[in-house]
Amino acid sequence: MAEFLQFAFSGLTVGAIYALVALGFALIYNASHVINFAQGEFVTIGGMATVALMTGGGLPLLLAIPAAVMITALVGLALEKFAVEPAIGRPGGASVVTIIIITIGASIFIRGVVQVTLGKDFHRLPAFSGEAPIDILGARLQPQSLWVLGVTLLVVAALWWFFGRTRFGKAMLATSHNRLAAQLVGIDTRLVLLASFGLSAALGGLAGILTAPITLTKYDIGIMLGLKGFAAAILGGLGSGPGAIVGGIALGLAEALAAGYISSAYKDAVAFIIILVVLFVRPSGLLGGRSTERV
Amino acid sequence: MRRLLDARTGGLLALALIIALLPLILPNKFYYDVAIKTALNALVCVGLNLLIGYAGQISLGHAGFFALGGYASAVLTARYQWNGFAAMAVGMAGVGLLAFIVARPILRLRGHYLAMATLGLGIIIAIVLNREIPITGGPDGMTVPALRLGEWRLIGTTTWYWISGGVLLIAVWLALNLIDSGVGRALRALHGSEVAAETVGIDTTRYKVLIFVISAVFASLAGSLFAHAERFITPTEAGFMRSIEFVTMVVLGGMASTYGAVVGAAILTVLPQLLTKLHDYEHLAFGAVLILVMIFMPKGLVPTLQNRLRHLVGGQPR
Numbered sequence: 226m227a228e229f230l231q232f233a234f235s236g237l238t239v240g241a242i243y244a245l246v247a248l249g250f251a252l253i254y255n256a257s258h259v260i261n262f263a264q265g266e267f268v269t270i271g272g273m274a275t276v277a278l279m280t281g282g283g284l285p286l287l288l289a290i291p292a293a294v295m296i297t298a299l300v301g302l303a304l305e306k307f308a309v310e311p312a313i314g315r316p317g318g319a320s321v322v323t324i325i326i327i328t329i330g331a332s333i334f335i336r337g338v339v340q341v342t343l344g345k346d347f348h349r350l351p352a353f354s355g356e357a358p359i360d361i362l363g364a365r366l367q368p369q370s371l372w373v374l375g376v377t378l379l380v381v382a383a384l385w386w387f388f389g390r391t392r393f394g395k396a397m398l399a400t401s402h403n404r405l406a407a408q409l410v411g412i413d414t415r416l417v418l419l420a421s422f423g424l425s426a427a428l429g430g431l432a433g434i435l436t437a438p439i440t441l442t443k444y445d446i447g448i449m450l451g452l453k454g455f456a457a458a459i460l461g462g463l464g465s466g467p468g469a470i471v472g473g474i475a476l477g478l479a480e481a482l483a484a485g486y487i488s489s490a491y492k493d494a495v496a497f498i499i500i501l502v503v504l505f506v507r508p509s510g511l512l513g514g515r516s517t518e519r520v
Numbered sequence: 521m522r523r524l525l526d527a528r529t530g531g532l533l534a535l536a537l538i539i540a541l542l543p544l545i546l547p548n549k550f551y552y553d554v555a556i557k558t559a560l561n562a563l564v565c566v567g568l569n570l571l572i573g574y575a576g577q578i579s580l581g582h583a584g585f586f587a588l589g590g591y592a593s594a595v596l597t598a599r600y601q602w603n604g605f606a607a608m609a610v611g612m613a614g615v616g617l618l619a620f621i622v623a624r625p626i627l628r629l630r631g632h633y634l635a636m637a638t639l640g641l642g643i644i645i646a647i648v649l650n651r652e653i654p655i656t657g658g659p660d661g662m663t664v665p666a667l668r669l670g671e672w673r674l675i676g677t678t679t680w681y682w683i684s685g686g687v688l689l690i691a692v693w694l695a696l697n698l699i700d701s702g703v704g705r706a707l708r709a710l711h712g713s714e715v716a717a718e719t720v721g722i723d724t725t726r727y728k729v730l731i732f733v734i735s736a737v738f739a740s741l742a743g744s745l746f747a748h749a750e751r752f753i754t755p756t757e758a759g760f761m762r763s764i765e766f767v768t769m770v771v772l773g774g775m776a777s778t779y780g781a782v783v784g785a786a787i788l789t790v791l792p793q794l795l796t797k798l799h800d801y802e803h804l805a806f807g808a809v810l811i812l813v814m815i816f817m818p819k820g821l822v823p824t825l826q827n828r829l830r831h832l833v834g835g836q837p838r
Contacts, residue, residue, distance in 0.1 A: 308811050311815045337801065504625070
């Protein structure tokens, strides 16, 4: 039991991170039908910027975190403004493949910038509130895991309020359902697109900061995290918010349990094996509705 | 002049000429090696271009097929003393079968699902190659025996230059023929409007699967040739970034343009060699080039330049 709990704790922690990344994918996908392959790089920026602000800038953790989230959000806005919008805004628009290549180019570019400015080494953030593990039924829970889970819950609640209760949140939701109709009722869909990049970058940045004390951070950690976040988003049903959260947690748990009970060598493969199986049997994802396409 | 701008006659001739004359200006082995890598990357891209440019599907896992072909050759010849050509054929058949099994259920779907499935498949292949150390040698890679044709050992960069150049030329010819056949017309209809294609009786799923399998087999062949040419292979060949490289080559050169795929492969194989001079700034520059080309030439280099050239020659721009 203690062993199982131990695996479940680590699975939930990792799963929460995947969920945040997957939410970022869903947000941008809903606003534009773009899959943003630079999503993982937001995670990198969040963690690395916090480290840089603390060691280089001498900021305390409490100030460095919001500053790093802001920086990541700004990078997200810049990505939309200078790389995605020029392509989409052209007469005739841009094909899906073009946009995918642009975001991949952006991810390589961001990795390059981080590597040049902050180096290739692993960096570590101090845990937010000490490292003395808490004993629960014989399993050891890191206090940082509680931070990860707690903040993720807060973020989900905040997003729920934002999309359900605020005017701009509803405008974003409307745009995701029908872009043209949203435009017709006076919603500035370009602003919605811009905001979705900023918001999803902030989510990714936050995920990077939360996980940095546990997994360390480096200029290229975003590749795998981004891909697994994408897998989580598809698992839950692309574009579905609750789906992204369920998909992330499910992947995290499956990965931790498989690593614990079966083989840790194939830990990184678990997410992708699951996604292949799901695509075979239930292609619209766990919570995704059946989609039909307009002709 | 028009005729020379035509894909079949002029293009094939030009490509053959370039391959034949290039050795005159290649100064040493290093450049031959870059040329071999260019030709083999181009071989993958000619196949992948059929999938991306004509079937309108994206694969983010073709490096997996490339590496599977390479490791089929490496493992079967090194560990089981198979004949190199038999190993190559088995690799191609195996990869084709794998592609068929994966594609059949998934290509019924639209949008990003094939991207996700191929991405997952490629990563799983890379992880397996890294972990099964007794068979594959793990992350350190493994040495590959020379390819033998009877008593003749095919070694050396000049030999492999002609082999990879020749195979590329045949592959381009095959691809051009395929595009101009009924299959190609069906694919173009499918890319234009899948629903319209279906209503006129085209089994769109069947064609998409066919093209996916063909492109995977091309990649497998390229991988086998690569393993024998370099006499060494590592799991990085299966990596996600390598898959991205292939897709980027196709898109940069120009989707739905077979020569575009070749040009894209040439540029993106040579460019990193030049960018190594930038040391740490290499990735930064590479990413920036990708973004800029996609923003300013979304159709890719070759179609964009072709249009300009046609315009100059006096035809109507498309």
